[in-house]
Amino acid sequence: MPAWLHTVIWIIAIYIVISILLYYLQDFFLFKPEKLPKEFKFYYDNQVVEEYNLETRDGAVINGLHFKTKNPKGVVLYLKGNSKSIKGWGKFAVDFTRHNYDVIMVDYRGFGKSIGKRSQKALKRDLQYVYNKIRERVSEKYIILYGRSMGSGFATKLASMNHPKMLILDAPYYSLTKVTGRYMPFMPLSILLKYPMPTYKWLKYVNCPVHIIHGTNDKLIPFKSSVKLSEIKPKITRLYPIIGGGHKNMNTFESYHKVLEEIILGEEKPIDLSTTSIGVKHSYKK
Template sequence: MATWTKRLLLTTLVTAAGLIQAGCTNLFFYPDQTVYITPDRLELDYEDVYITTGDDETIHGWWLPAQGKPRGLVYFLHGNAQNISSHILNVAWLPEKGYSVFMIDYRGYGRSTGEPTLEGVLHDAESGLRWLMNNRHEGELPVFLLGQSLGGALGIVLASEWQQREERRALDAVILDGTFAGFRDIAREKLDAFWLTWPFQAPLSWTIDDSYEGTEHIANISPTPVMIIHSVRDGIIPFHHGKELFDAAREPKEFLQTDTPHAATFVIPDYREKVIEFMEAAAARKE
């Protein structure tokens, strides 16, 4: 066997072994601790929030209060890379519209402690929602969950369990932007796209717990309204994922087809207005 062939085989085996050992975690989590921008640079008031989870990690978040008369609360779960400081532009427009925003970094991201795992970040997502409901839920203000990409996948599981447990403070609507249909499904697609891991796509994807597939949980969010947003130009999470989630969801549901790069929905004012209209309609359902 030629030397280069041996090296290629060794590289492939090491890559596969590393992914198996990590349970394919590296396919989902790409945290960093760089501060890209802070809310004050965007002329937003904000408060640093630190939450201690049940397993003794510390989760950092930002509370962005609404400007003027508050119309509702938005709990934002961001995508898989960097941290809240690089994702804030996705929600920085909401306070001016009268919506307070709470956004967190999962464990291992930004100023949050620990290392990200699927179970761990799901726990963090729930910890953040509980903090919001217990500390900032005032009067009858509606509460909306907005998840982008990975955050949407986490949000599906969280909202499903929240609804199934009939939590005292219910969500008023769930908005999913550029979200994949399931952790195992997207892992298999990504492994299939890379020639080094293509031969291992089936066994490696099986290392991912299939208890959290979005298409299996999204129906349980009903009767809470769901909006699914997906772009026909999404080069990270293909458009068919959004359609699969929409087909699996129960009414009331709405699909917003967009035409932007991945996680760039809210650059377009018209898409912002569509989301505002959806939230207003969802809030009106409970009046």
Template sequence: MQILIWTVVLVAVCYSISLSLLYFRQRDFIFPIPQTTRTSPEAAGFAQAEEHRLTTADGETIIVWHVPAKLSRPVIIYFHGNGDFLAAQVGRFQKLTADGNGLIAVSYRGYAGSSGLPSEQGLLQDAAAAYAFAKARYDAGQIVPWDFSLGTGVATALAAENAIQKLVLEAPYSSMVDVAAFHFSYVPVRWLLRDQFRSDLRVVRIGAPLLIMHGDRDRTIPVRFGERLFDLALEPKQFVRFPEGGHDDLASYGAIETGLKFIRSGGG
């Protein structure tokens, strides 16, 4: 009996230590910043982009890359994934702007030359600064947030509060709580998670046409979370499923072409 008691105590202590580590290091999991140093557009091979430094409402300085839209073409506000940085996305940016679309690509606080440390509230302030930058140059009817993974939660929050033309969500989640509960099923994440990114509560306030793209083989954000978000969203909306697609490879299955076709289409 004493051995059993000590075993239970040991398990309880180990579990408590694990919970403590997850709680205090949770932002290391959500925001695994791959690069903190600045890379200019020219050095990254994207000389057509202008680099700007924006000041957020709480005083941080974030970097955005801006490619001006031609004539009345849309401007895409791009919010990247948690393990991305702007210089690594140049190939994608070139495809997005090839037919005259504008681009405003955001380097979140703490990422690749931007000051501060990332958090949900912080990233939403970064998004607000990027939207203000866009609105100073374009009509709201030209603005199209296009976002990947972590960035879809940022874009959904932005679109729920501001006028946009359309919204493109690539590998989105219903909430960060759902994703964390999937990966850490033994942890009461709904009580512990500080950055919950509740897209499920925000998407119901978006009236702009919506495109969701997701891969059936996504093991990072399972497709059911994208489906849940889609079910909650208002019309007009489209869901494009890539049967062979995982999480980071949707571009290989036509995601960029699908998104651009959606943007060019007259309706939702």
């Protein structure tokens, strides 16, 4: 056997082995869960919070928290990122309760106290189940979907299938295939990835107002991904850049909280374009 052919065979074999490992180990790379014992008690200063558990039709248990306010204006379903548990993510609830919005947070399967076999289909089904439970008690016109990082894809999917008041995407990805492709451009991720999470496809079917918040210095999910997403439904979408914001520190920027307040409390008014410069043509006298 020629030496070059022997080398090619080895390269192909190594490529196949890497592909197999990537397929079976991708949960380990994509998800960084923190598991909590059943007896763990959640506590947050100056917050009224109630814990709940929902059992799904396949026997999984979804653990969540309900942060409560007096005379709430509505409810925010907050879908977190791919790490830790709602134990730590719960601190962000105050960004909404301070505006008199209740907040619902859940742990995905395998996170915190939630249990069950994880798959993209199962996660989407779980979150729709949670959404259904919310709208049994609250009209959809009072429901805000907020998706952070990994949760932005799930929030978009929910918005595409339901009729919430608005969709807020915090550091969203165009698709997980695109994100992971930055690190493994030589791998056939469109085939191997069990969680492609095509946010851009789901966004096409969203009809509520869409607000995208993204740090311009995000090294994990580039700001340009939000620019591309904002171009899908431009008439109902607004993009809010947080200058200098990274992927994990946007809540430390005053501009982030100003933007969030504007989104939650602001009332968008239609513009009479006939009174603007949009239709004015340059003219001159001879």
